[in-house]
Amino acid sequence: MINLKADVAVIGGGPAGLAAAISARKNGAKNVIILDRNSWLGGILSQCIHDGFGVEETGKSMTGTEYREMYITEAKKHNISFMKETMVLHINKNRELIAINKKGLHKINAKSIVLAMGCREKTRWNVMIPGDRPSGIFTAGVAQAFINLYNIMVGKNIVILGSGDVGLIMARRLKFEGANVQGVVEILPYASGLPRNVVQCLDDYDIPLFLNHTVTYIKGKERLESVKISQVDEKMNVIPGTEKEIKCDTLLLSLGLIPENELSKEVGIEIDILTGGPIVNQFFETSVPGIFACGNCLQVYDTVDNLTIGAKNAGKHAAKNTIYKQNKISNVYAGKGIRYVIPQRITKPGRVFFSLRVEKPQEASMMRVNADSEEIFKKKLLWVNPANMVEFSFDVSSDIVNSGKKLEITLDD
């Protein structure tokens, strides 16, 4: 066992891990180490060769790989240590990590840990699509890796299920490579991805979007031969008689992302069933003191710009290594019209930055925050959409925290 020490150990070298590590260094942590499973840094950005990254942050639209380089360059400047092809197998409450790479097993004693493991894609079985089990079924991100990292073509005649951002981007990407993209099938009455991606990836290339439709059957004994799609009603039940069979050799699935929290669960960190990520306070600290969470393992972000803002905060607080846990906690709840909210806990009075997603697209409506039953904040939102995160901040008084009032965020109809 090789023993190491770190002020801050960051698990995952994607955009969140890089941003958190840099921020930790800038905020006084001397010895910051990033552990990543891949042989490269930047995580999923490495396969994102499309642009649109960094617009809000830098005013310039970059590709994922350019955005990644910006952060890697800065991380190197700050003498952050990298351990690549290294997988963290276990962590414990004393902030010890057991990691493995080709040199052997490592035990790392860290003053703080930042969780930045990212997320994984939902598979066909998460939505229970019946039928055969042929080759030719890929999650959109895996297909993106094959094409963009390895120049491997996944198929020629494509149907995409799910209008998440990766699915939309891949529709265009496959079209560029000469594939016949027959359409994107979405069970909801609206696209799940960002509106700009619907325009730039589908509309601009005449790729149809079948809203209120889903794939109900997969056919093909060896390679995929066809899929059946059906229309659904407002309760997402299949409408009998609407079934159509589409011949195709490839089905891409863009069904949403699941935060990766196997390590978090093992160490006993409380998980929010709404986000699938750790419950954190306003300092991104999880329910286990000294362990912080950021990036897509905390919540699935809409843009990398928003993700790195959060990750930098997590890194900053991890560097300070202050234990914020107090007996006084104000819990934050997602009420009517709100899918989830972060942070889920407020442990210290002061200005708190919130991010949330709404349940469904809505025209101008009022968002309200109640402490117990008293309204303490409201904001008019012009147009909301589950694809775009909503961010806001307000001062939380010491009275609210000290008396453990329950904060509930709601959206008017």
Next chain:
Amino acid sequence: MIRNIHRQMKNFRIAIIGGGVIGSAIAWELSKYKLDVVVFEKGSDVASETSKANSGVVHSGINSPPSSLKARFCVEGNKMLQPLADRLGFPLKWVGKYVIAKNEDEIQELLKLKQVGIENQVPNLEIQDGKEVNKKESNLLCHQALWVPTAGITLPYKFTIALAENAVANNVTFLLETEVVDINCKDKFFIETNKGNFQSELLINAAGLNCRKIVSMLEKPDFNIYPCRGEYLVLDKSYSNLINSMIYPVPPKKLGVLGVHITPTIEGNILLGPSAEFIDNPDDKITTIEMMRNLISEAKEIIPSIPEKAIIAAYSGIRCKLASPDEGGGADYRIEESKQTPGLINLLGIESPGLTGAPAIAKEIVKMISKNIELKPKDNHKTIKFMKKRFSEMNSKEQSELIKKDERWGRIVCRCEHITEAEIIKALSNPLGARTLSSVKFRARAGMGRCQGGFCTQHIIRIMEDYFGIHIEDIKLKSSESNLFMGRTREVSDDKP
């Protein structure tokens, strides 16, 4: 008729059709003797049909009618499995099983099962009341239960692979992707396959669902096969603590099946299933939304807390039945030498508990063969060296030592199941020459976790490309036409992300 009989036709003393658990067990048993044995398997690997897609249960013998072949081989096989597992290195765990009576009426059924078990000499059967059961299995709804301690679990594909690979190590020839298309018999068997022609003195028909097809190449079959599909759902490992033992309902009174049960697996997943549905086409290994829903609701009748979002995969396997649903679906095995075609040994209708019975059935076949052929034991019969544990199951000292020896042990390829590059390479170098992505999956377990290959496939296929020196288009998922990719997007690849 046999075409193209050329001089290069290969001769074997014994030919086995089918590389399922039965064919592989017979091959292993025959590998102990000085014989030339060949196995024809039409799939790209052994255990590519029913032998991989079942519950993986080692049955005790309480479900088979006394004095049936099913009961005999089940009870004998059950006793043979532990020494065999120790010798060949497939996993086996005696978790025991509860048959649950949900109400007063079902208690009678438990007593009947117990009686059958006693007649079949199944030891230590015990009726327990619900409270006692709940001490060990707190999540069950249970009135009373029959406790069957001699029931266990294995990984059916690992079991079959171990039998086949050890047979190969002892010079049995396994021919994968080799389908028998016609057979003629004139003193000897002339066997035509898609990979050439062969001759043998004896022919063993262990073709499973295709056993009738094989018989009809030689004679008019006096039986029918009724394929009966069983679907399963696989639950995420994080719910493994829901149960400790296998949980069965009392068997439904029709179809000759055991009902939807909840089965722990060696790897910590839980299986729900199987359903039972008679179908026309024995290749129709599909899953259906109706059965998926059914499996969940039936399992919830026993364990209400089963979480639906815990499902990580679904599959189906087809039972090979000799009795139609109208006849009740239950019929005994037929293991016999054909009267019309001497030298043809048929294994017909080997459904559950065929996995458990396989080692005993194989012994029986050897006995039958010894009447025709003099069997001389080999002096140098051996077994392949195997790892007792996967890397992820080792302690840190063992892990460190392996990495020191070969750094590929330090590279985790499958992150969900913590499978290393060294284990992938080991799977790729299997003695059977199986080289599909599935053959890696069933040997090394990479891709069987909760992301279902999302992260590791890209690494495994690149290891495969490198190891076999093959083109990307030639990498298959599971069978010869199941190519995973359609070439490269451009000729030169820059592989460094």
